[in-house]
Amino acid sequence: MFGRFHNYLRISVTEKCNLRCQYCMPEEGVDLTANDKLLTTDEIVRIARIFVQQGVDKIRLTGGEPTVRRDIIDLVRRLDELRPLGLRKIAMTTNGIALRRKLPLLREAGLDGVNISLDTRDPLKFEVFTRRRGCEQVLRTIDEAGKLGFDFVKVNVVVMRGQNDDEVPAFVEMTHDDPIDVRFIEYMPFDGNRWGKQKLVGYQELLDKLAPLYGDSIEQLPLEDNHTAKGYRIKGYRGQFGFITSMTKSFCSSCNRVRMLADGNLKVCLFGNTEVSLRDLLRAGASDSDVVETISQAIKRKKAAHAGLSTLHSLPNRPMIKIGG
Numbered sequence: 001m002f003g004r005f006h007n008y009l010r011i012s013v014t015e016k017c018n019l020r021c022q023y024c025m026p027e028e029g030v031d032l033t034a035n036d037k038l039l040t041t042d043e044i045v046r047i048a049r050i051f052v053q054q055g056v057d058k059i060r061l062t063g064g065e066p067t068v069r070r071d072i073i074d075l076v077r078r079l080d081e082l083r084p085l086g087l088r089k090i091a092m093t094t095n096g097i098a099l100r101r102k103l104p105l106l107r108e109a110g111l112d113g114v115n116i117s118l119d120t121r122d123p124l125k126f127e128v129f130t131r132r133r134g135c136e137q138v139l140r141t142i143d144e145a146g147k148l149g150f151d152f153v154k155v156n157v158v159v160m161r162g163q164n165d166d167e168v169p170a171f172v173e174m175t176h177d178d179p180i181d182v183r184f185i186e187y188m189p190f191d192g193n194r195w196g197k198q199k200l201v202g203y204q205e206l207l208d209k210l211a212p213l214y215g216d217s218i219e220q221l222p223l224e225d226n227h228t229a230k231g232y233r234i235k236g237y238r239g240q241f242g243f244i245t246s247m248t249k250s251f252c253s254s255c256n257r258v259r260m261l262a263d264g265n266l267k268v269c270l271f272g273n274t275e276v277s278l279r280d281l282l283r284a285g286a287s288d289s290d291v292v293e294t295i296s297q298a299i300k301r302k303k304a305a306h307a308g309l310s311t312l313h314s315l316p317n318r319p320m321i322k323i324g325g
Contacts, residue, residue, distance in 0.1 A: 005256060006299055008226070009056045011044060012262040013075065014064040019095050020131035021119070023158050023187060039264045041071055043282055045078050047260060050291050052082045058089040060115075064262065067098040073105045080110025091115065093156070095130075096138040103141070103148055113152035115183075116142050120164045121171070129163070146178050154181040159206065160199045168206055169213055175239030182241040183229050186248060188270075203230065203243035226256040246270075258299065266295065268302040 015032050017025065039047070048059060059079060066072055079090050089112045096116040099106075103114075118138050119129050126135035145153045155174065159165050171182045187200050210218060214234055221231035221240060229242030230249075259267040264279020276298050281291055 005055070006258050006268075007056050008058045008060070008257045009048065009051045010060045010062055010257060010259045011048065012062045012064065012260065013044065013066050013072065014038075014069045015262050016068050017063055017065040017095070018068055018097050018132070019065070019134070021095075021117075021158075022129055022131075023160070033263045037264075037279070038262050039260075039279055041075055041078070043264065043279065044075065044260075046282065047264075047278055047291070048079055049082055049085065050288055051295070052085045052087045053288075054292060054295070055086070057086055058091070059087065060091040060093060062093045065095055065098070066092055067094055067102055073102065073109050076106055076111050077109040083110075089113070089151070091152075093117065096141040097132075097134045100137070100141040100144055103145055107148050107150065111150070113150050113154070114145055115154040115156050116145065117156045117158075118142070119158050119160075120167055122167070125164065142174075142180065143178075146180060152181060153179075154183055156183050156185055158185045158187055159201045160187050161201045162199070165201045165206070169210065172210065172214075172234065172241050175234065175237045175241055178239055180239045181229075181231075182239070183244055184241065185244040186246055188246055200247055202248040203245045204248070206243065207232075226254050258295075266298050268298050274298075274301065 015030070015038075048056075052059075061072070061076070063069075069075070076090060076092075079087070090110055091113045092106070092111060093115040094117070096118065099114070099116070116138065118135075120126050121135065121139065123133070123135040126138075127133055142153065142155060155171070157164070157168075157171055159168065168184060171184070174180060174182055184203065184206060186203060207218075217235045219233050219235060221233060221242075223230070229244050231240055231242040233240040255269075257270075259270070260278070261267055261275070263277075264282070265275040265277050267275050276294060278291060278294065281294055286294075
């Protein structure tokens, strides 16, 4: 619909997480879905295969925190077997806490790239953000990932006014010596994360604050197809940085993503609250063609754009941890 071809599937493989980030999980926690209501590994692989056969060529594993899943390496290996059907990229979004020791095996299994979430480089602020320790561990993991030959290593930074917006230059400096991609994400509203417009720092404001520090050295990069980030680099730096502008300048017109949640619900828009259960369809004995038809109908109902900033925060949605980063 609306001229969009959806070739990117994001799969949440667990609702569990070893951090408690403010913007992702409500302070009181969430009620986890019973294990028998979650997709099994075989069901995940079957759904992934169906999507790949219909043209999906990129799969990203999310959570919760995907590395807490015991069979995560085997799952990546099984997804890697879909490449003859057209799959080109397997990626993962992770908080990096339990990632470091798994990195070599994940790379060997077929993982092409990682997005590692880190909202502050300050260990004390890290504890405030995540309600856990581990800042130095995540920084070491980012460094280690850069040495293992991944196609890309990205660092995701959710920017919140008065909490970490002062650290943006320090994150840009991470791109000086290392070919990483730092992505500054506008703070988005989800159930239980106490979003407020006063906490939102738009990308243009951040870019304006970088201008006096770097001047003409800031280079804007060409927009990629189906882009989510507006990319920039500092002349002479090895890496790059960008802004994911979901709140102030949406990219709905080029959106190519759909999401499979851990409980088997298909969500065609991050901010949409309409979902359809593929888990129930599979367990009722549906054929692959039945699943394809259900997916097709769901995508056809996807709206041209999500709601605007003035109303988005008031619409019902899941907590981010139950959607997948």
